[in-house]
Amino acid sequence: MILVVRSCVLALTLGLFAGPALAIEGFHFTREVEVSAPGWVRAPLDLAAIQHMAPGGADLRVFSPAGAEIPARLEASPPRLPGEVPGPSLEVATHRAECRQEGPGALACLLTLPAPGQRVRRLSVEVEGRGMMGYRLHRPQGGRWRLLTEGVWQRDQERTRHVLDAGSTPVPGGLLRLELFGSAPRLAGYQTGLELPTVLFEAPEPGSYRIAYGSLTRAEASRPRAPAPAEALWVTLGAEQEHALPSLASLAAAPSLRLDERRLAGSWKVGAGGVRAGSLVRLELPDVVYGFAREDLGNLRLVAGDRQISFYRWSSDAPALVLRRAFALDERPAARESEAEIRPPHSGLPLTALDLTVPAAPLRRALGVRYLDPGRARRGEDPRERAPVVRAVWECRPQPPLPCRESLALPSPGPPELSVRFADGDNPPLAGVQAALWRRVDTLLFVWPESEEPVRLVAGPDRLEPPSYDLQALGDRLLSYPWQPVELDLKDSSAEKEPWWSGWIRPMTLVIAGACLLILLRRILMEA
Secondary structure, eight states, X not given: OHXXXXXXXXXXXXXXXXXXXXXXXXXXXXXXXEESSSEEEEEEOOHHHHHHSXXXXXXXXXXXXXXXXXXXXXXXXXXXXXXXXXXXXXXXXXXXXXXXEOSTTEEEEEEEOSSTTBOEEEEEEEEEEEEEEEEEEEXXXXXXXXXXXXXXXXXXXXXXXXXXXXXXXOBGGGEEEEEEEEEEEEEEEEEEEEEOOEEXXXXXXXXXXXXXXXXXXXXXXXXXXXXXOTTOEEOOOOOOEEOOOOOOGGGTEEEEOOOOGGGOSEEEEEEOTTOOTTOEEEEEOOHHHHTTSOTTOTTEEEEETTEEEOEEEEEOSSOEEEEEEEEOOEEEGGGTEEEEEEXXXXXXXXXXXXXXXXXXXXXXXXXXXXXXXXXXXXXXXXXXXXXXXXXXXXXXXXXXXXOEEEEEEOOSSOOSEEEEEEEOTTSOXXXXXXXXEEEOOEEEEEEOOOOSSOEEEEEOOTTOOOOOOGGGGGGGGGGGSOOEEEEEEEEEEEEOOOOGGGGGHHHHHHHHHXXXXXXXXXXXXXXX
16 A cells, blocks of 8 residues: 555656646657557557667557547567568667677677567677687576577688577567687677567557657556457557656655764765766666675665665666686595685675586586685584585586586575585596686666765665665666666775674673672662
8 A cells, every 4th residue: 555655646746647638748758650540550669669668668658649548558560461470570780799708719798689678589690710619698587697599600611690599588688698619709790680569559540649658657558458450550650759757856865864874884985977966877786885785785775964865776687797717626535526615706795606617528527516604614613514505417418619517596695705516426626617606786776866965875784674765666667767877986985894793782781781780789788
């Protein structure tokens, strides 16, 4: 009930519900559609529409010539004729990609799609390099890279083009990860074929209809219940018209927050040169923050002076790389095992996956991952004898030049150290092992305040309750709102991890004080 009331108040604040005459207000973009006759209508979207629309068309609305909203939905394009492939589609060519070397003969590239949440009908890549080349294509999901397809290209030219299957489901975040293996591989360019969805609605009369999107409203639109017939009228969208959005400045402030500066675990200044008050900004949390925040990040606050700043926390499907390095295994002949320790740069990181890679060779090894805590060792415990947090059997049937790869899902939060132990049996320890550690990416979305006080991100005491702001009612709709990036100024920060015993100071003080009072009272009674 509280959430419903907040949503209504928020919608009224933004001016999104003002009756049929003003229903088009509050949308960032509109398109005109001319309908010649009543009946079912399909309007294919273009690149601009899918880039500006919320994923899945959550903010899509269709208005009749009289200004009334009519039921509409977004769906995949059906075939125009029997036996024809679904259409239409959009081919977008890109000649540059973000690539980095990950070892001799290994290249990893991030392929940015034109818009997030789209179905990729086909992915065509143009690669350069000599001889045979291996590939792996991944999509983001839940803070991990999930393998879509892999294989080897038999190439007879220096520059070749290949078509990859990117799956049939929408790609969250609009990113794909392509790995190439061979002799100095290089990605010259790639082309994505997107399945363009269509807006489907039933027109009650001929006339000029208006399609609107780019809104922050939480109200669910009315959707057609009946399926559309095959002979629906196909129409073309008019030119996109951009409109000013309501200001979010009223959603920036929150009640005052009195935090004892001596009890703060960490404090970092937010740098935002050139950002104007009332603008929506995104702050991606760096590694260092997780070492001072609770597992649920509930003790984080954004403040300006003694005033809180409302924010919404969003977690990306694509992970961030924590570290990547090669290491040699320490052999344990008596146990016929080998082991390696991995030390993340910071403790408490929201780890999601550990990728282990070795050169192509037949192998089958049981392995276990343990979380180590040096503090336990100082208290007389042996953390290496604890049960593994992850167990797996790594089996590889090599297909050179593809290396052997094992991807392990890790629980969060991460420890100060972790150990990977292999059951080698009668085999020698693995050589050339490379580890890649990944974590979740968290981003804070908030409205830049008008206050002259510097904006800071602070980590309060662990007992601090998680915040609850009206801005959080907007949820993922904020992702389609125009925004600017900001960063923490890590050079101008104050961070000191609260010691484990700090929470016991107050109760122990009360216990000691109570004992002293009892002793004093006893002495008074004995002397009386």
